[in-house]
Amino acid sequence: MEQIPTGQDIGRRDLFENPTAAFRPSAYWFWHSIPAEDVCHAQLADFKQKGIGTILIQARLAMSRDDYLSPAYLDAYRVAAGIAGKLGLKLGIYDDYNWISGHAGGRTVVDRDDLRERHLFWSSSGGARGEISGIHPPFTRTMGPDIVAWQYEGSIVEWCEWTVEAALLHPSVGIDSLDQVVDVTARTSIIESDGISCTHAFDGVPAEGQVLTVFVSARSRTSRLINYLLPEAAERFIEVGLDPLIEALGALVPDPVGFVFYDQPAAGFYKWSQISGDLGNSLLYAPTLPDAVSRGTGETFARALMALVRGVGPETLRLRAQFYAAYSALMNEAFSGTLRRWAEGRGIVLTGHEILPHVSSWSLNGGFTSIDPRVALAVDFFGIDAYRHETAVDSNNFVAQLAPKLGDSVARSNGRSRCVVETYASAERTPVRAAGQWELTLETMRAQAIRLHCLGSRQFLWHGVYQTDGRDDDPTPFSNPRFDFGPGINFEPWWSYHDLFAEETARISAFIEGATPRTPVAILYPLHTAFAEGPRHSHATHIGAWCKGLLAEGCDFMFVSEADLATATIENGRLRASGLVFDAVVLPSVTVLETTKTLHTLAVFKAAGGAVWSSGERLSTVCDGAAGRAVGPSIHLEGMPGKDDITALLQSLRSSGPDLACHSAGRPWQWVGYEDAGWWRVVLFNDGASHLISEISFGDGFACEVWSATTGDVGKATAFSHLTVALAPQEVQCIRLSKTTQKTTVRGHLEHQPLLAAPRAISLVDGWSFAPDPDAGFVPISVVAGWETQGFAGFSGTGIYRLALEIGDEAEWVLELPEVHTVVAALLDGRQIDRRGWRPYRFALGRLLPGVHSLELRVANTAANRYYINTPYLGDTADKSGLSAAPKLIQLAN
Known part of the structure; x- marks a missing residue:
């Protein structure tokens, strides 16, 4: 790149x-x-x-x-x-x-069946026998037969090399500790198998109240997807998939x-008839996995596997977190690590x-x-x-x-x-x-x-x-x-x-690249909670609530990892990590942490005056053995964070940089960042349908430059005490500012739209003609309804509206188009005035002399009405096209 x-x-x-x-x-x-x-x-x-x-x-x-x-x-x-x-x-x-x-x-897998994906499946039964059957990839099948045919040879999902990897006897309910889990892998074997199922058997009989859970690996016979736990799969992929491209490109690499x-x-994300427990899909298996898991968990592979699907007492969350950490690390290194080393050897990114x-x-x-x-x-x-x-x-x-x-x-x-x-x-x-x-x-x-x-x-x-x-x-x-x-x-x-x-x-x-973002809030990414608790745990929704709540109040944030906290520094009550400065750390329903180092950093940060907030479930497990409640947050919310909670958090934070206040019902999107030399950059964007007003203040006064993203022009720096920014729908402003050394009382107003004389607005309702092609015959058309309702329902393209525009007074005129679907170019007397791809659809026509002028609007819609016709995707009505509200001719104020 x-x-x-x-x-x-x-x-x-x-x-x-x-x-x-x-x-x-x-x-x-x-x-x-x-x-x-x-x-x-x-x-x-x-x-x-x-x-x-x-x-x-x-x-x-x-x-x-x-x-x-x-x-x-x-x-x-x-x-x-x-x-x-x-x-x-x-x-x-x-x-x-x-x-x-x-x-x-x-x-990759041609003549290398050993590289095809191999998965672990499991089943539990109260008897000596059990089976694995009905294996299917629901995620793939929902995408249709062509996707199945691409991923599986002959569109068939088949398996081979069924192998018992672990078998365990345990109580049918309420496992209180790992001591109640007995490894009987050596006494369990596959007795029958074919391409779609296998039967396994234990050479004894489970006692009353006991259940046998068996983990079986199988390699897909037909899948074209690889086993990402095997570095040799990544190496083969490079050999047959990437090197041919690099060699063909020759000197065109790296530029x-x-x-x-x-x-x-x-x-594949496989399910099967006997699936049960905490893990929702099969997982990949390779011969290197058991040792990696044992090293990561300090437990045997078989008993660690048991913890994935059933609670095994107080060690459950720790074992799950450490198992998936080892599994992910093995996969990262085998696939991503192999690709990175290859890319660096080729001199590319x-x-x-x-x-x-x-x-x-x-x-x-x-x-x-x-x-x-x-x-x-x-x-x-x-x-x-x-x-x-x-x-x-x-x-x-x-x-x-x-x-x-x-x-x-x-x-x-x-x-x-x-x-x-x-x-x-x-x-x-x-x-x-x-x-x-x-x-x-x-x-x-x-x-x-x-x-x-x-x-x-x-x-x-x-x-x-x-x-x-x-x-x-x-x-x-x-x-x-x-x-x-x-x-x-x-x-x-x-x-x-x-x-x-x-x-x-x-x-x-x-413009944004030139500054570091102002992010007063750090959200801890709860990796080990995600590993241990799974995707349906409340940490997932609490993260969403914090993100939306902070942004709704105009507060930016960034995620940090436990490793970031371990290397963070704390200066004057602020936490510095990942090159950013934070006043608060949020723990979103965090129940499991990896290390006591995280607790130590949070404790030091809190003692220095930093804010530590948490929500949802409380910390219960730290994988290296520390007590879960060693550090209490500044504030804990039992439920989801609400607007009042977000407001309370923000009121506790220090102020730095410019203040942005919103004086309208909605709030624009904003980005605020600082340069090394003391200047700040602000982006404001109104993605709504109503005007928004923001006010910027910064100390006793500030110098301000307006950078136009439309033209690339940079305005001259001007000093203000306050700057009011009025944003029309879909308008964006890029502003660069810095504190001034002298106090000023000048209040500024930034607005791109010209001052219009409303009484001089003329509605251009009548007299329009239309054609879907400049060489086609023009027909009368209404401009208060789209062309899709007037005989052109299946037309997608550029439609041409024409009007003989009569001007009575010599003046500066502006053309405003209230509703356009979806882009438009305006031509006056055969000369293109400008193009607009989004609101506001406004054109400065310049100073017009009295008389009749030729006005032409070239409007392009979307392809939907053309491409969805005669398909189930069209819907009940055609998409709006062209003009659907009368254009307005507005005289500028003197």
């Missing part, structure tokens, strides 16, 4: 005016077939023109697996990379076919091809993202609720990130969510900052998630990008731009590219406006 400027370079205004690729939107480029050279030229030039800075080529399900990594594929890849380099685009290697890194389109991006490495169970949610496990993330690379985010050179996360749909904040946190913990945020759309109008959101508007995506930047994103990664828009009248998900997690934004009618979005959001990101 592009090197991020540091030191004085960050503060340079030219970086803001002309952001580099590190800050510009990036995109997956979906290849549905091997493209010809002319296609590569045309599409890459188009991407460059629309403001994209980085491209990652991704082979999708519509492409034959036989074509993936074939000589023709590698030739096309090299050609595309060469073209990208000449255009000034950066390129990254998306490391696999479709997604789920490690399988290399199935090549423009500078990084490799992995995506959700994870084995390793990045990518794991499964994020919180995707689209604030709750730590509010996204993928059907899986138990402890079996995958999906809980120890700080540990996973330590193997990356750059942090990346996943986000779903266009709402604020946890991913970028947690991504920024783990990056700072590992000596970096901020992250790449991959954003994909899953359908909301239909159960078929892959049908995507072709109804997506540029305003929606812009608002999301700005929110993500305020939450910790450096770069917005699109999922994605498409090679083809697929086939009509075919609703099949995935195999029809049209419904492979649409939209392919370059096939949206508003695509030609994407450069407006790209330039503005890149400047906002570059």
Whole structure:
């Protein structure tokens, strides 16, 4: 990935005016077939023109697996990379076919059955015999037959090499201690098996009141997914999946091809008929796992396994936490460690993202609720990130969510900052998630990008731009590219406006880069609680409540790990960790900690005047043996934190930097950070539909610069005592300020909208004509209802509205369009005035002479009405298109 400027370079205004690729939107480029050279030229030039800075080529399900990594594929890849380099685009290697890194389109396991995923299953019975049967991957099957066919040879889920790994006799209810658990592994064996089930038997008879629990491993015979506990699987993946790309690219590595991006490495999430207990899925097994677990827990592998599914007395939470810690560490090193060493040997950067169970949610496990993330690379985010050179996360749909904040946190913990945020759309109008959101508007995506930047994103990664828009009248998900997690934004009618979005959001990101965020609150990431208690425990929802509550009150925060606290320093009652300064630490329903070092740091911080708050369940277990109640918080909330609780916490914090007060019903999104030289940076964004007003004050006075993200201009510094910032819907302001040495009484007002003379507003209701094409015949149309209601229900594209505009008085005029679906260019007398991709849709027409002028509005809608027609995804009504409220002509005040 592009090197991020540091030191004085960050503060340079030219970086803001002309952001580099590190800050510009990036995109997956979906290849549905091997493209010809002319296609590569045309599409890459188009991407460059629309403001994209980085491209990652991704082979999708519509492409034959036989074509993936074939000589023709590698030739096309090299050609595309060469073209990208000449255009000034950066390129990254998306490391696999479709997604789920490690399988290399199935090549990793060809002639290497030993590398296919092997899992542990278990069953409990009161007799000597038991079985494992009905194994199925529910998460995969819900995505449809094409996904099953991709992941499993012949679309069949079969198993082999059934092996008893542990067998234990124990009371049927109420295990009080491990002393009641008897290891009978040596007396238990597999007596029958086939591709879908096995029967195991114990050579004795359980006593009355006893139960036999048997853990059996089996290797998949048909899965193309790998065993992530085996470093040799990662090595083979590199040999057959990554090295061929690197060798084909030759001198194009490391520039423009500078990084490799992995995506959700994870084995199957299997359930079966006999599953029971605390763990919700099977877990991977490798011969190295028992020793790793024994070292990590100080217990035998068999008895540690027992603790995963049943309570075994006072040691239960400790054993679970330490088991999953050992399991995750083994997986991190085997897969991520192998990839990192390879990337460094090739001189490129390793990045990518794991499964994020919180995707689209604030709750730590509010996204993928059907899986138990402890079996995958999906809980120890700080540990996973330590193997990356750059942090990346996943986000779903266009709402604020946890991913970028947690991504920024783990990056700072590992000596970096901020992250790449991959954003994909899953359908909301239909159960078929892959049908995507072709109804997506540029305003929606812009608002999301700005929110993500305020939450910790450096770069917005699109999922994605498409090679083809697929086939009509075919609703099949995935195999029809049209419904492979649409939209392919370059096939949206508003695509030609994407450069407006790209330039503005890149400047906002570059503006934020120049400062360290003000984060008075640290939230402890409760790793060992998550390991021990599982994804349905209250720590997950308490994290969501704290995040939403703090942001609602305009308070930023960051997550810290126990390791961060262990190395933190405390100065003047403030805690310094991960390069940030905190006044308070929050423990969200933390029941298990790893080490007494955490307790010691919290005790010292509290004694120095710092605030330690907790909510929900109380601490009960510290894995290295300390008493759980050794340190009490400053405040403990039995329930979820509410608005009054958040307010009380914030009132106890010290004030630093500028004060931002909100004088309207809603609160804008804000980001506040400080430079080394004493200047502060503020981003304010109104993502709502009503005007918002904020007031900035800073000591006895401050110098203020306004940096325009739209134009790249930087205003002259002006001194104020207070600055009122009025934000129209969808308006953003970037402000840089510093305390002045002299007191001032000047009050400033920042507002982009001109003063309008309301009595001189003229509603332009009548006289409009319309055509879906400039060469088509124009017909009369109403501008108070969209074109989809007036005979153009299936039209997606740029519709043209025309009006003979009669001006009576010579004056300065402004055109205001109250409702546009979804982007518009205004032309007056054949000359384009400007383009707008989001609210406010306002155009300064200039000084107009009396007479008749030709007004033309070119409005582009979304692709939904075109692409969803004749499919189950259309819905009951067509999406709004064009104008749906009368334009207004407004005379400026003298």
